[in-house]
Structure formats: structure tokens, C-alpha cells
Amino acid sequence: MKRIYLDYAATTPTHRDVVKAMLPYFSDSFGNPSSIYSYGQESKGAVEKAREQVANLISAHDEEIVFTSGGTEADNFAIKGVAYANPERNHIIISSIEHHAVIETCKFLEKRGFEITYLPVDKDGLVDPDDVRKTITDKTCLISIMHANNEIGTIQPIKKLATIAREAGVYFHTDAVQAAGQIPINVDDVGVDLLSMSAHKLYGPKGVGALYIRKGTRLVPFMHGGSQENDRRGSTENVPGIVGFGKATAIALEAMTGEIERQTRLRDHLITSILEQIDGVRLNGHPTKRLPNNVNVSIDYVEGESMLLNLDLENICASTGSACSSSSLEASHVLLALGLGHEQAHSSLRFTVGKWTTEEDINRVLEVLPKIVARLRAMSPLLKSHK
Amino acid sequence: MPDIQSLYSEKVMDHFRNPRNVGEIENPDGTGHVGNPICGDIMELYIKVNGNTITDAKFKTFGCGAAIATSSMVTEMIIGKTIDEALEISNKTVAEALGGLPAAKMHCSVLAEDALRSAIDDYHSKQKKGKSKAKAKKK
Numbered sequence: 001m002k003r004i005y006l007d008y009a010a011t012t013p014t015h016r017d018v019v020k021a022m023l024p025y026f027s028d029s030f031g032n033p034s035s036i037y038s039y040g041q042e043s044k045g046a047v048e049k050a051r052e053q054v055a056n057l058i059s060a061h062d063e064e065i066v067f068t069s070g071g072t073e074a075d076n077f078a079i080k081g082v083a084y085a086n087p088e089r090n091h092i093i094i095s096s097i098e099h100h101a102v103i104e105t106c107k108f109l110e111k112r113g114f115e116i117t118y119l120p121v122d123k124d125g126l127v128d129p130d131d132v133r134k135t136i137t138d139k140t141c142l143i144s145i146m147h148a149n150n151e152i153g154t155i156q157p158i159k160k161l162a163t164i165a166r167e168a169g170v171y172f173h174t175d176a177v178q179a180a181g182q183i184p185i186n187v188d189d190v191g192v193d194l195l196s197m198s199a200h201k202l203y204g205p206k207g208v209g210a211l212y213i214r215k216g217t218r219l220v221p222f223m224h225g226g227s228q229e230n231d232r233r234g235s236t237e238n239v240p241g242i243v244g245f246g247k248a249t250a251i252a253l254e255a256m257t258g259e260i261e262r263q264t265r266l267r268d269h270l271i272t273s274i275l276e277q278i279d280g281v282r283l284n285g286h287p288t289k290r291l292p293n294n295v296n297v298s299i300d301y302v303e304g305e306s307m308l309l310n311l312d313l314e315n316i317c318a319s320t321g322s323a324c325s326s327s328s329l330e331a332s333h334v335l336l337a338l339g340l341g342h343e344q345a346h347s348s349l350r351f352t353v354g355k356w357t358t359e360e361d362i363n364r365v366l367e368v369l370p371k372i373v374a375r376l377r378a379m380s381p382l383l384k385s386h387k
Numbered sequence: 388m389p390d391i392q393s394l395y396s397e398k399v400m401d402h403f404r405n406p407r408n409v410g411e412i413e414n415p416d417g418t419g420h421v422g423n424p425i426c427g428d429i430m431e432l433y434i435k436v437n438g439n440t441i442t443d444a445k446f447k448t449f450g451c452g453a454a455i456a457t458s459s460m461v462t463e464m465i466i467g468k469t470i471d472e473a474l475e476i477s478n479k480t481v482a483e484a485l486g487g488l489p490a491a492k493m494h495c496s497v498l499a500e501d502a503l504r505s506a507i508d509d510y511h512s513k514q515k516k517g518k519s520k521a522k523a524k525k526k
């Protein structure tokens with residue numbers, strides 16, 4: 001049975017061309033970019049070329065890109081970096097549906113005297129720009145709101161939000177780990193000061209990411225050590241990883257328009273068919289302001305992990321916001337923030353399509369999912385009590 | 388291939404794929420309805436008792452793979468047992484009968500044990516009521 005991978009938001013396979021681009025930088029051009037002999041300079045050149053490629057993806061200047069070990073580090077860097085560089089201000093505003101990398105970083109700061117505002121979202125997952133405006137004080141140093149949500153795919157009005165921040169003289173960071181490479185981003189047009197990216201979400205390797213830092217933004221370095229990355233992040237560069245990231249962004253940029261169209265079609269086909277074929281289903285996230293690859297539904301009366309397990313038996317990989325499948329045994333904070341009850345969060349199922357998803361794959365899901373749901377509903381005690 | 392299936396033993400997967408005794412019993416002699424305080428899942432267990440022996444058991448469960456498998460297993464284990472024998476079953480014995488559960492999933496087997504105890508409690512209280520009714524009639 002062919003394996004159908006529909007969890008591209010979790011991670012993507014590394015593109016073969018990306019791997020090919022990376023290979024020379026392991027054993028052949030292995031030099032340290034900080035060394036001045038030609039080996040080192042070869043590596044240095046490769047890193048700088050990748051920097052240009054990554055900058056291109058978001059229309060930034062090369063020197064505004066700092067490579068990190070991934071999206072989580074980029075988020076940590078942005079938030080702690082601004083927090084500690086601006087000691088006269090101690091207030092940070094984030095949304096309640098941020099990735100854990102942002103939320104947990106803010107909770108860490110909260111314990112150390114910072115004040116954090118967690119903004120609510122509406123039923124589709126959108127932040128209200130007015131809420132942002134109202135909560136800014138003269139102590140606010142940073143607003144961090146994700147570009148697109150990893151669970152429900154909702155895309156925030158980043159330009160509006162960043163404009164509010166700019167007018168108030170507050171730095172604006174966006175976690176664009178899910179958005180980058182999928183939808184067009186132009187940092188100058190939207191006016192963000194900081195933006196996080198990750199390579200493995202866009203067919204690059206794991207363990208590498210980047211933080212875009214607008215020229216002139218005050219933030220303290222994240223890793224203290226050598227003077228790499230313009231003194232902003234010590235540590236010998238992950239040359240093969242960075243090269244792979246660069247290549248992946250170049251491929252993503254080239255394929256973007258076509259992929260948006262193709263994936264949106266697959267996404268909508270899956271959403272409408274699930275809603276048609278199964279009753280008691282709710283689409284989570286905004287119906288149109290959503291990533292081209294994201295499908296997230298709550299299927300009444302059935303628990304998510306048991307659906308995943310059944311799908312896995314059919315060789316289909318998906319994910320859920322159910323408490324049962326999280327190591328903390330807590331339901332998804334994102335789904336709860338939408339106003340869903342615990343039972344609905346429990347019943348959520350996320351499919352994220354990608355480069356190699358076909359119409360056939362979607363049809364296979366549509367063939368097996370209704371049967372799985374019917375089987376699980378037959379053993380659900382919830383169904384009866386709702387009759 | 389590392390996947391969620393490999394999280395569970397073969398026995399668990401067997402009970403998950405082909406759960407035994409799914410459903411409800413009409414006019415049960417005891418019903419257990421419990422919620423899992425940890426992750427919020429729900430199980431219902433119905434028993435039919437003849438003399439002192441459990442002659443039938445059925446369940447309905449809203450929960451993860453482990454919850455469904457332990458529910459199924461517990462019904463299989465109690466049918467044919469006396470009430471006292473059934474009371475000796477704990478979440479650990481159910482988990483053992485399933486060839487073990489991952490540590491993070493042990494709490495799901497507690498759901499099955501709780502449901503069993505609550506069904507037996509319900510049976511006992513029905514018995515008492517029945518007896519007092521019978522007594523009342525005699526008077």
C-alpha cells in the first residue's frame with residue numbers, strides 16, 4: 001500500500017535537488033567559513049549565496065538574514081533579543097494561538113518580570129487589529145503575531161498589525177515558519193521588523209532556520225561566542241544546512257504561484273468533500289484566509305488519536321489536536337482559543353497537503369475516512385447522549 | 388517504519404481493530420459511566436448479571452487507541468466471572484493482558500477499571516433497591 005503523507009505542516013521531505021546542493025559541503029568543501037584559505041572561502045561563498053536566496057524569498061536585504069538552528073531558535077532570538085535590548089520596556093503582546101516556541105518563550109520572560117498580553121482570536125482564528133491597538137502601552141517593546149497558524153492555517157492581517165506597531169513605535173515580530181515558502185511575503189511591504197523561518201517546512205533540511213532582522217532593530221545576540229553572523233550569533237555555520245535552506249527557498253519561490261493554485265484546489269476538494277460526506281463536521285480556521293495546504297476539521301463524537309491510528313492502518317499520515325495524542329495530555333490551545341469545547345478539540349483532524357500530494361491521495365482519504373468515522377461513532381458514548 | 392502503530396503492542400492493535408463487545412445492553416443490571424480526568428475521555432460499560440455471574444458485557448468509548456483496546460479487553464475478561472472475581476481486575480491486569488501499554492497511556496486503562504467498578508456499584512445499588520422493594524411488598 002502506498003504511503004500517503006498528509007502532514008506537510010509537521011515537516012516536509014527534503015527535496016532531492018536540495019540534498020544534491022548540500023552534498024559537496026560535507027566532505028569536499030568542508031572548510032570553516034571563518035578561515036581565510038580557499039577552502040574556508042568556498043564555504044563562506046556558499047553561505048553568502050544561500051543568504052541571498054533566503055533574503056530573496058521575503059524581499060529582504062542579505063545582511064538582514066541571520067541563520068539559526070531552526071524556527072524555534074529564531075522565535076527565541078527575536079523575543080528575548082528585543083526584550084533584553086530594551087530594558088526600559090517590559091510589556092510584550094502576542095496572540096493566544098502562537099506556536100509553543102513563542103508562547104513558552106514569553107512565559108519564561110513572564111516569570112522574570114515581563115508582562116505578557118495574550119490576545120484572543122475570533123472563531124476563525126483572526127486577531128482583531130483593534131485589540132492590538134488598545135493593549136499597546138508605553139511599556140510595550142514587542143508585538144509578536146504569527147503569519148499563519150500551524151494547526152488551522154489561518155493567515156493574519158500582518159500588514160495591518162505591523163502598521164499599528166510601527167505607528168506606536170513598537171517592534172513587530174512574526175513567526176512565518178508555516179507561511180514562508182508557501183505564500184508570498186515581502187517584509188518591506190508588510191513592514192515587519194523581525195520574521196522567523198524554518199528550512200524543513202519548505203523542503204529544506206531539519207536543523208536550520210533564519211531570523212530576518214530589519215536593519216536598525218535593537219536586539220541582543222542570542223548565542224555568545226565567535227563573531228559569526230555579524231556578531232549576532234556565535235557558532236560555526238551549519239554550512240550544508242544553510243546551503244540546503246538557500247536552495248530550498250529558491251525552489252519554493254519558483255514553484256510558488258503554481259503550487260498555491262494546485263494545493264488550494266486539493267485543499268478545497270478535501271474540505272468540501274469531507275463536509276459533504278460526513279455529517280457533524282466543522283471546519284476549523286478561516287474558510288478563505290488560510291494556507292493553501294491546510295485542512296482542519298472537527299468530527300463530532302470521535303476522538304482524534306483513534307482516527308489517526310485508523311488512518312495509519314490505511315497508510316495515511318495526518319495529525320490531531322486531541323489531548324490523547326499530545327504528550328502533555330492537553331487539548332490544542334489553538335482550537336480552544338477558537339472557542340471550541342474540549343470534545344471538539346478532541347475530535348480534530350488536520351491534513352496538510354504538499355508538493356507531492358495528488359488528487360488520487362485525496363480521493364483515497366475520502367474513500368476511507370467516512371468508514372473510519374462510522375466505525376468509531378458506532379462505539380462512541382457521546383453520540384447517544386446527543387441524540 | 389516508526390509510527391503510531393508501533394507505540395502499541397500487537398494485542399492492543401488487535402483489540403483496537405476488532406474491538407469485542409461494542410454496544411449497549413438493553414435493561415442492563417449495571418451501568419458504569421466514567422470520564423477520564425486526565426485527558427477528558429469517556430467510557431460506558433454495561434453488564435448483565437445472572438445469579439452472581441456476569442453473563443454479558445458491552446462498552447462504548449470515546450478515547451484513544453489504548454482506551455478502546457482496554458475497554459474491549461475488560462469486557463472480554465469479565466464475561467463469565469463472578470462479581471467478586473471481576474472486582475479483582477485492576478487497570479494493571481487489563482494492561483498486562485494486552486501485552487503492556489506505553490507509560491503515557493496507563494491512565495487510559497484506569498478508565499476501564501473505573502468503569503468496571505462503577506458498573507458493579509450500580510449493580511449492587513440496584514440489587515439493594517430491588518431487595519427493599521421486595522421487602523416492602525412482603526409487608
Ligand code: FES
Binds near residue numbers: 427428451452494
Ligand atoms: S483516552 Fe485519552 S489518552 Fe487514552
